[in-house]
Amino acid sequence: MSQMQAVFLPGNKQVEIRSIPVPEVGPDDVLLEMHASCICRSDLSLYYGNAVVGGGDATGGFVCGHEPAGTVVATGKGVTEFAVGDRVAVYLAIGCGVCAHCRRGDMHLCPKWKCLGFTYDGGNAEFIRVPARNLLKVPGDMSAVAAAISTDAFGTLFSACRKVGVNGLSRIGIWGLGPMGSAGVLAAKALGGQVVALDPIAERREFASKLGADLVLDPTDPQAAQAIREFSGGEGLTGAIDCSGNTAAHNMALDALAPLGRMAFVGENAQTTIRPSDQLIRKQLTVFGSWYFGINEYQDILATLSTHRIDLERLATHTFRLDEAETAFRLFDQRETEKAVFVR
Structure with a gap:
């Protein structure tokens, strides 16, 4: 099985880059090659070891990063609406799919939800596996950095x-x-x-x-x-x-x-x-x-960005490679960066 590099935040300001297996896709999953993944102020709760999302379940045992964007490189046999080569961002909340909140598009309010980067492997890695229903297709002219920033920020x-x-x-x-x-x-x-x-x-x-x-x-x-x-x-x-x-x-x-x-x-x-x-x-x-957005709002988000020609890349003050993760989180913690983004 092939390996990939991934970033973990076990707490106490520790940053670990580990080699782990590339995840295998299930029937309803997709595998993305990551191109951009943002650091968010809430990531620092993992960095310090007092996660603001997931409570005791968020122990730093998952790949961090909840604002990713990339390209589909593999799909499960049950996936019909996305194909290899699609450029996408990822909705961070993985819900049960059948409760009232999920069916309304508010998976972040699902009582059984898992959060990318906190209680589910996130985007600070070379690849990420997510349910296809969490993909947000982005326009062809939107950069990966802008796509990542278009979600949580x-x-x-x-x-x-x-x-x-x-x-x-x-x-x-x-x-x-x-x-x-x-x-x-x-x-x-x-x-x-x-x-x-x-x-x-x-x-x-x-x-x-x-x-x-x-x-x-x-x-x-x-x-x-x-x-x-x-x-x-x-x-x-x-x-x-x-x-x-x-x-x-x-x-x-x-x-x-x-x-x-x-x-x-x-x-x-x-x-x-x-x-x-x-x-x-x-x-x-x-x-x-108010936190995050309903997945049903994303088309309005894209329309607003397009109509008003909003350049989200202006918000990205620093970019880093995955192997620079320790430096990236240290500088972000010291407020020497604003929006920092891993790119590859």
Whole structure:
């Protein structure tokens, strides 16, 4: 049996590149040759050994990487809708296929789901085996890097923007301008919103401005709240998205929202502290968690990228080979990269 190189994150900031067998496809599976696979901030929970997805099942015993894109090189005998040579991205949630959530397209809400890179072998390898139903066919002119970024990074924020209700009348605040927040700027602008983007790091604010943000602010600036009020005509924001997971950002966003506004919590955080009476009840806000996207949203994601000529490769600040995995995760952990992508 042929072997392949694959990356594992056993915890304690350890990165292991192992030689393992190339997986064999079952009747409903496909085998992909990997061309791009992104590093995500949630991967660092595996890197440290306290996985935010999968709990005790995510022990670093699986190939990491949940944002992959590649080419089909083998198909199971039951696969009819995909063929060798198809260029695809991969939906990270592997559901049971028959529960109400799966049949609605929300496999990430399936009670029996497995997550690529956490509880199922992921994309930081030379090859990956996945169920054919998890493939997302991409246009011929979309690069592998853009295809990988179109899933968790852009797709998650596109879905969050739609849940927030972004349209041409929206005034949206986005807190945290890492890869997710930057993708949120692109998605919110494409859906017609005016966007104020907030991050304490000057380089991130400058990048968000280049991506089309209407106003960029340092949230630690004492004048930032007043600037948001002026931006929103004194009425407050219609929507907010937090990608930072920071309690101060949660409170600032809730304070900045107009009555009947909507807020999506995207950034991971085990706990936070807010003031429900003043921030929620009196303003009748809608506040909800949002992560990933329904697989049935992907055609709209592709259409938005195409219609607005969005170049997702702009979000990839660094690329690495698989054999550079230790360096890639160390630099990502130290925030010396933004969106880092393994390519081959």
